[in-house]
Amino acid sequence: MIYNLIVMSKLKLSEEVLAPSCPVIMDESVLKKIGNTPLIPIQNLTRDFPDVEIYAKAEWRNAGGSVKSRPALQMIEDGEASGKLTKGKIILDSTSGNTGIAYALIGKIKGYRVKLVMPANVSKERKGLMADFYGAEIVTSSPFEGSDGAILLAREILERDPDAYFMPDQYNNDSNWRAHYLHTANEIWKQTDGRITHFCAGIGTGGTIMGNTRRLRELNPEIKCHPIEPAEELHGIEGLKHMASSIVPGIYKEEELDSKISVATEEAYDMVETLEKEEGILVGHSSAGAMVGALKLAAQIKKGVIVTVFPDSCDTNYINFGKFKEHSETHSTTKPDS
Numbered sequence: 001m002i003y004n005l006i007v008m009s010k011l012k013l014s015e016e017v018l019a020p021s022c023p024v025i026m027d028e029s030v031l032k033k034i035g036n037t038p039l040i041p042i043q044n045l046t047r048d049f050p051d052v053e054i055y056a057k058a059e060w061r062n063a064g065g066s067v068k069s070r071p072a073l074q075m076i077e078d079g080e081a082s083g084k085l086t087k088g089k090i091i092l093d094s095t096s097g098n099t100g101i102a103y104a105l106i107g108k109i110k111g112y113r114v115k116l117v118m119p120a121n122v123s124k125e126r127k128g129l130m131a132d133f134y135g136a137e138i139v140t141s142s143p144f145e146g147s148d149g150a151i152l153l154a155r156e157i158l159e160r161d162p163d164a165y166f167m168p169d170q171y172n173n174d175s176n177w178r179a180h181y182l183h184t185a186n187e188i189w190k191q192t193d194g195r196i197t198h199f200c201a202g203i204g205t206g207g208t209i210m211g212n213t214r215r216l217r218e219l220n221p222e223i224k225c226h227p228i229e230p231a232e233e234l235h236g237i238e239g240l241k242h243m244a245s246s247i248v249p250g251i252y253k254e255e256e257l258d259s260k261i262s263v264a265t266e267e268a269y270d271m272v273e274t275l276e277k278e279e280g281i282l283v284g285h286s287s288a289g290a291m292v293g294a295l296k297l298a299a300q301i302k303k304g305v306i307v308t309v310f311p312d313s314c315d316t317n318y319i320n321f322g323k324f325k326e327h328s329e330t331h332s333t334t335k336p337d338s
């Protein structure tokens with residue numbers, strides 16, 4: 001709750017009711033709006049580092065509003081291709097956030113039922129977007145067990161009736177990181193004309209960092225790739241995981257990566273406001289965390305071309321349509337999830 005009060009005061013949110021930025025046309029053309037996001041140059045915050053360029057992938061420009069539309073689509077389409085996801089099966093997974101929105105959107109377009117397990121304290125607006133707008137079924141897990149509790153409950157539901165469900169399991173599904181290996185990294189390579197020297201990204205499932213790292217290093221083995229992790233075990237950077245105190249995702253292989261960059265919740269929250277003021281970009285907390293991480297990296301390297309990922313924006317996911325009081329009441333100190 002304390003973090004929500006901080007961000008509310010920092011963002012000076014109004015009581016205005018904002019509509020979520022969801023696609024209105026719901027046919028297969030929406031799926032073509034996943035990927036090929038713009039690469040935004042950070043112009044003012046780099047002033048202390050004249051020889052460093054920083055760019056951010058504007059992932060909120062994906063249909064579904066976040067970076068997670070990429071792995072969600074890849075996991076679903078790989079599931080179809082392998083024969084594990086057939087018509088009539090229900091897509092089941094644990095997610096309180098962007099992946100759930102992406103599953104719900106893609107499921108609706110492709111004609112699958114979607115069941116999402118998430119902690120009971122996830123904001124009503126998020127649940128509403130997934131359930132009311134895209135028709136997903138929501139199952140709630142204990143608010144005191146965070147994302148790990150949701151993972152365990154989703155596994156239990158699957159075990160009770162394995163034939164009814166297709167569980168992408170984003171934490172252990174190679175299609176998650178492959179979405180970035182096949183697409184995001186190649187886009188970055190082209191958008192920087194192969195000039196990228198450093199990549200850094202926040203870690204939730206680890207899909208973004210692993211897929212980009214593997215492909216970028218194939219293109220140029222000299223590229224350094226740094227995971228960005230919340231500094232605290234109980235942090236407020238939604239979407240990111242503090243690996244030392246969590247179930248480590250099966251797809252996350254820290255040994256392949258360069259040094260970790262640690263970002264405190266307070267630093268990320270301050271950066272939400274700074275990015276709005278200095279760069280005119282209104283992003284979510286994990287994007288701001290990525291920016292803090294990129295600046296810490298810039299201070300270390302002094303020269304280079306850094307690319308980071310801004311997973312989502314502020315509008316759909318964090319400004320909860322004017323109901324701040326309810327929001328702060330429903331959010332407690334449990335661990336945030338991906």
Ligand SMILES: Cc1ncc(COP(=O)(O)O)c(C=O)c1O
Binds near residue numbers: 099202203286287311
């Ligand atoms: C807002 C946000 N930021 C960052 C991430 C981390 O991305 P990844 O799961 O690819 O590590 C997520 C993952 O769900 C997210 O929702």
